Amino acid sequence: MTRVHIIGTGGTIASKPESASRSNDLDDSTSGAVASVGIADIIGVTSVEGDLEVSSEDLLLTGSYALDMSQILMIVDQIQNRIKDPHINAVVVTHGTDTMEETAFLSELVNDGSKAVIFTGAQRSAEHADTDGPRNLRQAILAATDPRVSSMGALVCFDGVVQSARGVRKSHTTASQPFSGGATVATFHDNKLEMVATPDRRSTLALPANGFGSVRIDVHFAYPGSDSGELIKAARGGANAVVLAGTGVGNAGPGYVEAVMHLTDMGVPVVLASRAPSGPVVPIYGNGGGVDLIAAGAVSAGVLSPFQARILAACLITQEVSVFEFKELFSSYR
Numbered sequence: 001m002t003r004v005h006i007i008g009t010g011g012t013i014a015s016k017p018e019s020a021s022r023s024n025d026l027d028d029s030t031s032g033a034v035a036s037v038g039i040a041d042i043i044g045v046t047s048v049e050g051d052l053e054v055s056s057e058d059l060l061l062t063g064s065y066a067l068d069m070s071q072i073l074m075i076v077d078q079i080q081n082r083i084k085d086p087h088i089n090a091v092v093v094t095h096g097t098d099t100m101e102e103t104a105f106l107s108e109l110v111n112d113g114s115k116a117v118i119f120t121g122a123q124r125s126a127e128h129a130d131t132d133g134p135r136n137l138r139q140a141i142l143a144a145t146d147p148r149v150s151s152m153g154a155l156v157c158f159d160g161v162v163q164s165a166r167g168v169r170k171s172h173t174t175a176s177q178p179f180s181g182g183a184t185v186a187t188f189h190d191n192k193l194e195m196v197a198t199p200d201r202r203s204t205l206a207l208p209a210n211g212f213g214s215v216r217i218d219v220h221f222a223y224p225g226s227d228s229g230e231l232i233k234a235a236r237g238g239a240n241a242v243v244l245a246g247t248g249v250g251n252a253g254p255g256y257v258e259a260v261m262h263l264t265d266m267g268v269p270v271v272l273a274s275r276a277p278s279g280p281v282v283p284i285y286g287n288g289g290g291v292d293l294i295a296a297g298a299v300s301a302g303v304l305s306p307f308q309a310r311i312l313a314a315c316l317i318t319q320e321v322s323v324f325e326f327k328e329l330f331s332s333y334r
């Protein structure tokens with residue numbers, strides 16, 4: 001028998017129009033959907049069969065767009081607590097899709113590979129006639145019970161696809177499959193899980209200290225005419241590190257090479273990511289391009305989105321490392 005514990009945090013899978021949740025008035029289509037359905041009710045409409053026992057808890061009930069860094073740490077801390085429980089074999093987390101990539105990646109960084117953590121959610125809210133929540137949750141539970149994924153760390157199970165949390169990005173606002181970027185680990189055909197690949201994992205990072213909640217990591221986007229001086233303003237204003245979301249494979253216009261050097265001299269690390277919705281950072285270009293930005297002191301985000309890069313940067317900043325150590329560590333965990 002497999003014991004799966006489900007941690008509910010909210011998101012669209014738990015959302016209904018506010019008036020519907022308050023007064024059951026489904027005709028009021030103008031009211032915004034609000035996370036208000038407890039995890040037990042979502043499990044109640046999800047048919048799961050097999051030799052398993054499901055337990056659950058409502059940890060939060062919020063849209064993931066409203067989460068702050070302390071709450072992301074709190075969710076991951078609770079996942080770790082449940083993983084340590086010898087009565088639990090696997091953990092499923094229901095979460096909004098907007099910032100699932102952040103929470104799932106922090107969970108991946110601290111997961112020692114002993115038990116799987118599967119994140120899921122929905123793109124169509126709980127009262128929608130064609131809600132995808134129960135199906136996604138059923139498949140996430142089935143994936144959690146599969147011994148082949150138990151050592152794969154944190155995964156995202158959505159619309160019949162299981163992806164590694166590392167590299168996953170919300171790349172579509174409304175599609176049933178909003179995620180790309182993670183390695184495809186498995187796919188569902190009906191309720192059968194077909195394994196595709198094993199994710200390339202890193203060594204385990206310690207759960208960051210509470211300071212994680214107040215660390216300031218700014219994300220700056222490069223675009224035609226963008227102002228490199230904003231990086232220096234950010235560092236002077238108290239940013240502990242800056243993620244530069246460059247164009248294409250990781251480039252930026254005039255002034256950025258000097259700005260990266262300036263921040264490095266100030267002891268403020270710069271991570272070079274890409275504003276493109278998929279693909280890795282690859283230093284190819286000079287004349288202010290990625291080759292020059294890396295030479296100036298930036299560290300590549302690799303396959304991480306600017307927002308996953310921000311999570312790893314925050315973890316390392318809480319360890320109070322030098323810029324040199326930050327770059328070494330970032331490169332080994334990205």
Ligand SMILES: NC(=O)C[C@H](N)C(=O)O
Pocket residue numbers: 010011012013062063064065095096097098099121122123124
């Ligand atoms: N599909 C979703 O879950 C989006 C929702 N706005 C969220 O909480 O992130």
